[in-house]
Amino acid sequence: MADFNMLFAGFGGQGVLFAGKIVASAGLIEEKSVSWLPSYGPEMRGGTANCSVCVSDRPIGSPLVVTPNVFVPMNLPSFDKFINAVVPGGKVILDSTLVSSKVEREDVDAFYIPATKLAEEAGMKKLANVILVGKVFKETGFCSYEALEKALKKSVPASKAHLFDINRKAIEIGINFNS
């Protein structure tokens, strides 16, 4: 895959936008064309949120990912809404703690990772999103590990620098998990 058209989707507050931002930052570090586009609407906690992330060697046309080749659903409504939009041959990387359904399509690759459960077990409750980014990295190789690590460093605000290590741990969990 030279062009990654990713769609992260879930509830507001799950860190869907942040996960997308790490991916976009990593792409930028490798000097690729990247774009990040959030869904936006009436500001509401708990509403659905998604973000389109493109990483490509060519200039990016539409930043709106309508037919993702990497789909990361973090809740069931998002899974139901977008699963049929994934292009044949695409990858579905889902948080199996929150998405109870199985992928019935046979023309896409499905990867199940109980990210929310893993995060809770590791005492990093809000980092299921980052665990999923680790998994996306492992299954797609959209960037190098060094770029991912740098991106993580950049995405964690300076005032919360102490959170970098735990974020990196979350990435590792995602990478090392075997579905």
Next chain:
Amino acid sequence: MGEKILMKGNEALAEAAILAGCRHFFGYPITPQTELAAYMAKRMPKLGGTFLQAESEVAAINMVLGAASAGVRTMTSSSSPGVSLKSEGVSYLAGSDLPCLIINVQRGGPGLGGIQPSQADYWQATKALGHGDFQIFVFAPSTVQEMVDLVNQAFDLADEYRMPAMILADGMLGQMMEPVEIPEVSELKLKDKPWATNGHKNSREHNIINSLYMQPEDLEQTIRDRFARYDDAKAKHQVFESYLTEDADIVVVAYGASSRISRSAVEQARELGIKAGLFRPITLWPFPNDELYKLAGSAKKFLAVEMSMGQMVDDVRLAVNGRKPVEFFGRTGGVIPTPAEVLEQIKKLAGGDR
């Protein structure tokens, strides 16, 4: 040059304005441009500048009128319904020969419309943002980087020609993040404004900022003088980008967000062996008529693609002047067309040609 960073379009517009020396921002909250105002609210106090959340869009544009009269770089930003409210002030700014920057991060209309990206304010921006004979500069960026680059140009041209300038963006460009390189500004060279009402300090006659002329002949002459400046701007500042148009049979014409989608469609058409190209107006006023007219010599068909029911297509037809057919494809109401949809249209046009 600095390193590339990821920035939201709305925030990039704000940072670019600050870099261009703008220290006076007046606005009113509206989706999807809110991040711009929030960015200004954070930064302006630290720069000794003004961020003022006005009681209305009407008040905000008139505060801009006051600050522009005082001779400083000043701006406001809004989205479609809010820009309608500003139109009174824009007409006065134009009639008083005042420079300023207005940003419209477009959403669907008419009325309250929607909040998703749209390009349905083209007519408003280029033909009639207020009553009377006047024009404003209109710039249409298509990337976050271009948003940064055009803000400074917009301020410079506004000052040079003493007229308002607008950045016509949309919810997609405002909300998306892309890598940008923020240029390092060593020293701003701002134009002198001897006309400003900034206090005569007992050293000159009093200055008057005014748009009222009781004698029709006086008003006519003022407008004619202004239009002479418009002619000069038209001759010097038609900006566009041509992509694969040299040998193109089918030239897609699109600006801003829809030009990105069209570019993907053009690339896909080329892969199918269709000679398609993209002509992208960067200035919507002045519209790049001259180059489009030239293209009408070599291209066989034109396709205007917009996120509206078809507004810029009028200007494309005027420029092409009947020499070649001009078709239109658009989605509206906040729907973003897909490259596949645009490709379908290109194929249809190519098919008819074979």
Next chain:
Amino acid sequence: MAVVFEKPHALTNVPTHYCPGCTHGIVHRLVAQVLDELGVEGRTVGVAPVGCAVFAYNYFNCDMIQSPHGRAPAVATGVKRALPESVVFTYQGDGDLAAIGTAETVHAAARGENITIIFINNAIYGMTGGQMAPTSLPGQVTQTSPYGRDVKTQGHPIRVCEMLSSLDGVALAQRCSVDTVKNVNATKQAIKKAFQYQIEGKGCTIVEVLSTCPTNWGLEPNEALDWLRENMMPYYPLGVYKDAAEEENNG
């Protein structure tokens, strides 16, 4: 020869367009005298309204801006924020200030913008030929209230100073009149105080001046002054409605 009377420097040598008997001329002169006495003409920017005083930009010698209808306080805000050391005043009529520009007036006052608003209240739209104003009195006959202002359908007049005096951003709200020499002098003192407060950064200052419009009232100038005393003053009592300095002193 001693000069006993002359034009203030802050007034231009342009003949005004005001009707005979109109009190705009007096108020223009008072503002100009104050600018002279405070020595601030060189750093003053005035904002003219839409209405009878629209041409005020030709009459004052300081820098002037002609504003859209009702927006003068917003325009003045823009000037003052851009040039905090300047002295900024608006000069507005009742339609401009209390009808189409109510929001701009109230919010400039609420923000405590350091500007001075000179408000001419003559209870009628003059420039357009005598229509009902937001300050037209109950029962007052105008072109658009030909049977007299009926408060049941046309609403009640707005008492601007009283309304604005409730806002914390207001440093001075005072209603004056120029119907007698004594009142003219008092008005000048109020205008001077307003500008002084502005220079001291105390907040928004407003001086309302009850004025006559003999032409559109259909009266002779002297009758108009009588009408003002008999009808306007009872509804719009003269006085100081807010004075931040006095409140400070009274602690």
